[in-house]
Amino acid sequence: MTGLPSTPRYDAVVVGAGIVGLATARELCRAGRSVAVVEAEPRVAAHQTGHNSNVIHSGLYYRPGSHKARLAVAGRDETVAFCRTHGLPHRVGGKLVVATEPEELPRMAELARRGAANGVECHELDAAGAREHEPNVRALAALRVPGTGVCDFRLVAEKLAWLLAAAGGELMLGRRVLALVPRRGDVVVRTEAGDLLATRVVCCAGLHGDELARAAGGPDPGVRIVPFRGEYAGLRPPADGLVRELVYPVPDPGLPFLGVHATRGLDEHVHVGPNAVLALAREGYDWRAVRPEELAATLAYPGLWRLARRHWRVGLDEVRGSLSREAMAARVRRMLPDVRAADLEPAGAGVRAQAVRPDGTLVDDFLFHRQGPVLHVLNAPSPAATAALPIARKIAAEVTGEQEPAPETAASQ
Numbered sequence: 001m002t003g004l005p006s007t008p009r010y011d012a013v014v015v016g017a018g019i020v021g022l023a024t025a026r027e028l029c030r031a032g033r034s035v036a037v038v039e040a041e042p043r044v045a046a047h048q049t050g051h052n053s054n055v056i057h058s059g060l061y062y063r064p065g066s067h068k069a070r071l072a073v074a075g076r077d078e079t080v081a082f083c084r085t086h087g088l089p090h091r092v093g094g095k096l097v098v099a100t101e102p103e104e105l106p107r108m109a110e111l112a113r114r115g116a117a118n119g120v121e122c123h124e125l126d127a128a129g130a131r132e133h134e135p136n137v138r139a140l141a142a143l144r145v146p147g148t149g150v151c152d153f154r155l156v157a158e159k160l161a162w163l164l165a166a167a168g169g170e171l172m173l174g175r176r177v178l179a180l181v182p183r184r185g186d187v188v189v190r191t192e193a194g195d196l197l198a199t200r201v202v203c204c205a206g207l208h209g210d211e212l213a214r215a216a217g218g219p220d221p222g223v224r225i226v227p228f229r230g231e232y233a234g235l236r237p238p239a240d241g242l243v244r245e246l247v248y249p250v251p252d253p254g255l256p257f258l259g260v261h262a263t264r265g266l267d268e269h270v271h272v273g274p275n276a277v278l279a280l281a282r283e284g285y286d287w288r289a290v291r292p293e294e295l296a297a298t299l300a301y302p303g304l305w306r307l308a309r310r311h312w313r314v315g316l317d318e319v320r321g322s323l324s325r326e327a328m329a330a331r332v333r334r335m336l337p338d339v340r341a342a343d344l345e346p347a348g349a350g351v352r353a354q355a356v357r358p359d360g361t362l363v364d365d366f367l368f369h370r371q372g373p374v375l376h377v378l379n380a381p382s383p384a385a386t387a388a389l390p391i392a393r394k395i396a397a398e399v400t401g402e403q404e405p406a407p408e409t410a411a412s413q
Contacts, residue, residue, distance in 0.1 A: 007194075007195050007196065007197050008036070008196050008197065009034075009186075009196075009197040009198070010033075010034045010035060010036045010170075010196065010197070010198050010199070011028070011033035011034045011035065011198070011199050011200065012025075012028050012033050012034070012035050012036075012198055012199065012200045012201070012202060012399060013035070013036050013037075013038060013187075013189050013196055013198035013200075013201050013202075014028070014035065014036070014037045014038070014201075014202045014203075014204060015037075015038050015039075015177050015189070015201065015202070015203045015204060015205050015212065016037075016038075016039060016203065016204035016205045016206060017037050017038075017039035017041070017044040017045070017046075017157075017161065017171065017173065018044070018045060018046075018047065018048055018049040018157065018204060018206055019045060019049040019153055019156060019157045019160065019384070019385050019388040020204045020377060020380055020384055020385075020388050020391055020392065021037060021039075021202070021204035022037065022044060022157050022160040022161050022164060023160055023388040023389055023391065023392035024202055024204060024391070024392040024395045024396060025037045025164050025169050025202075026160055026163055026164045026167065026169065026392065027392040027393055027395070027396040028169075028202075028396050028399065028400070029164060029167040029168060029169045030167065030396075031396055031400050033400065034168070034169075035164070035169040035170070036169065036170040036171075036172060036196060036198075037161075037164065037169065037170070037171050037172065038172045038175050038177055038189065038191060038196070039171070039172065039173050039174070039175065040174070040175065040176035040177070041173065041174065042173050042174045043173065044157050044158060044161050044171075044173070045153065045154045045157035045158065047206055047207060047283065047350075047351065047353075048206050048207075048350060048351070048352065048353060048380075048381065048384075048385075049153050049154060049157050049385055050153070050154045050157070051285070051348065051349065051350030051351065052153065052350050052382065052385060053150075053232070053261075053263050053271070053273075053274070054150050054151055054152055054153055054263075054265060054266070055095075055148065055149070055150055055246065055263060055382075055386075056076055056079050056080065056090070056092070056148060056149040056150060056151055056386050057072050057076060057148065057382065057383035057386040058072070058073070058076055058095075058115075058120045058121075058122075058145050058147045058148045059072035059073035059076060059115075059118045059119075059120050059383070060097070060111060060114065060115045060118070060120045060122060060143070060145055060148075061111065061114065061251065061258065062114065062118065062365075062383075063114070063364070063365070064114060064117035064118055066364075066365045067365050067366040068364075068365050068366060068383060068387070069114075069117075069118045070118075070390075071366065071387035071390045071391055071394070072383040072386050072387045073118050073119055073120060074387070074389075074390040075383070075386045075387035075388060075389055075390050075391070076147055076148075076386055078389040078390065079151065079156070079386055079388075079389065080092060080149065080151075082156065082159075082389065083151050083156070086159050088151065088152065088155050088156060088159060089151065089152055089155070089266050090149060090150065090151035090152075090266070091149055091150055091151075091266060092146075092147065092148070092149030093148075093149060093150075093244070093245040093246070093264075094133070094144060094145060094146040094147070094148055094149075094245055094246070095144075095145050095148040095245060095246030095247065095248055096125075096130055096133055096134050096137065096139070096142045096143070096144055096145075096245075096246070096247050096248065097111060097142060097143040097145065097248045097249070097250060098130060098134075098137055098138070098139035098141075098142045098247060098248070098249065098250070098335050099139060099140050099141045099142065099250050100138055100139060100140060100249070100250075100334050100335060101140070102140065104140075104249075104250040105140065105141060107250050107251075107253060108141060108142075108143060108250050110253070111143060111250065112124055112143055115143070115145070120145065120147065121145070121146055121147055122143045122144065122145045123143065123144040123146075124141065124142075124143060125141060125142045125143070125144055126141055127139050127140055127141065127142075129142070129144075130142035130144075133244070133245075134243065134244055134245070134247055135244075136242040136243070136336055136337075136338060137247055137335055137336060138333075138334070138335060138336070138337045139335070148246060150246075150263065150264070150265055150266055151266070152266060153385045156385075156388075172191075172193075175191045175192060175193045176191060176192045177189060177190070177191050177205075177212065178190045178191060178192065178215075179215050179216075180201060180203075180212060180215060180216040180217075180374055181216075181217070182216065182217070182218070182371070182372050182373055182374060185199075186198060186199055186373070187199075187200070187201045187373050187374060189201060198373075199373065200373050200374075200375070200399045201373060201374045201375070202374075202375050202377070202395055202399060203374065203375070203376045203377060204377045204380070205376075205377075206353045206380070207225060207227055207282040207283060207351060207353040208225070208282060209225055209353065209376060209377060209378050210223060210224050210225045210355070210378060211225075212376065213369060213371065213376045213378065216371050216374050216376075217371075218371030218372065218374070219371065221369045221376065221378055222357065222358070223303075223355040223356060223357055223363060223367065223378055223379070224298075224301045224303060224304075224355070224356055225282070225353050225354065225355055225356075225378075226278070226298060226301070226303075226304055226307075226354050226355075226356045227278070227279035227281070227282050227283075227284060227298070227351045227352070227353065227354070228257075228276045228277065228278060228279060228351065228352045228354050229276075229277050229278070229279040229284055229285065229286075229322075229349050229350070229351050229352075230257075230273060230274025230275060230276055230349060230350050230351070230352055231273055231274055231275050231277070231322055231346075231348075231349040232271045232272065232273035232274055232346075232347040232348055232349060232350075233271065233272050233273055233325070233328055233344040233345060233346060233347050234269055234270065234271050234272075234344070234345045234346070234347035235262070235269075235270040235271070235272060235339070235343055235344065236342075236343050236344070236345055239270075239338070239339055239340070239343035240264075240268075240269065240270040242262075242270075242336050242338055242339065243262045243263075243264055243270045243336065244264065245264055246261065246262065246263050246264065247261060247262045247335050247336065248261040248262075249261065249334065249335060252314070257276045258382075260272055260273055260274070260275060260321070260328070260331045260332060261273075262332065262335070262336060269347075271347045272328070272332050272339075272344070273328075273347070274349070274350065275318045275321045275322055275328070275331075276318050276352070277315075277318050277319055277322045278298070278304075278315075279351050280295050281294050281295065282294050282351070282353075283351060284351060285348075285349045285350075285351060286349060287322075301356070301358075302358055302360075303356045303357055303358045303359065303360050303361075304356065304360075305360070306358075306359055306360025307356055307360040307361075307362065308360075309360070310360055325341045325344050326341040328341075328344060329341040329343070329344055332344075352381045352382070353379075353380075353381060354379070354381060355367055355378050355379035363378075363379045365379070366379055366380050366384065366387075366391065367379035367380075368395075368398075370398075375395060375398060375399060377391075377395070
């Protein structure tokens, strides 16, 4: 009589096939571990990785010594090297961060200080110097950041998935994880298609990361994921000729969002955005996407209301920018005064998985939460795509207990 098939067992199971999950799984394979990646969607890079501005960030903005500062600066160079090695499209043309009002000048000076502390090359320019790089900008002063570029992070994720499979890792798509059950010596990963066993689990679940952390039964992670939709608009010709590379505003230091910016993509189309409005579902890519249970859970979280009380004026302005093309154009005109509402056309949206604390503060760094044999990546919005390769090394070192390996060179990739 034939016995029942045994439950598949792995050294590590990674939940989530975004760029961070795939990079982590590949790094664990390179360390000699048996690895499976489990993803609810039928394809990789279905959410944050595949719905962003595709900017390779420099590491300019982030608090010196933070995860974002260290890992984004390393990830910038490694992302470019990875694209070169594997023949993936990319361009490093630099960007301008422009100050358009006098009160922004001290904040720009702080950005320059942070850039220097983080090892980011940046150059302070006056108005004339800014127009040498972007002739159509309105600026009192600007920072020129030559190391910023663009790529296609969906293609990077697809290449990581291919490399993972080539190294012996397994990719299980269309297989939602229902629960994690830590036991003595392993973890049961319960999925819609049956159980898996793992010595270690890494959850890179993005928009559902907090749900899995609570479902794992350990200590509460102390944050909730609040989904913020970021909508983009494209610039129609001839207005798309107003931007050469990338133009950013000076960001609000009280928020982890960089503000509406203009990006010339690999396809030479220019998009502006994103705004930041509360999504009505965890995968709520437009106003019609509503999931009542998810929305009710978000609205029941006290941290959301404390956040709203603190930033309600900003929130109303973001909603106006979402509902009114003229309002969005007005925001763009702060930097590019020749843009009109008629120049804008819809260009898609992304949803940012933003961790919010009970006191209403937004988590402004990557956040990792350990529950015994399970490691949760609880906050990994931008610049996580840029930083994915060094994030993966950090996670793999923690999971294996081994020393974090050196960055890959172009030859080793």
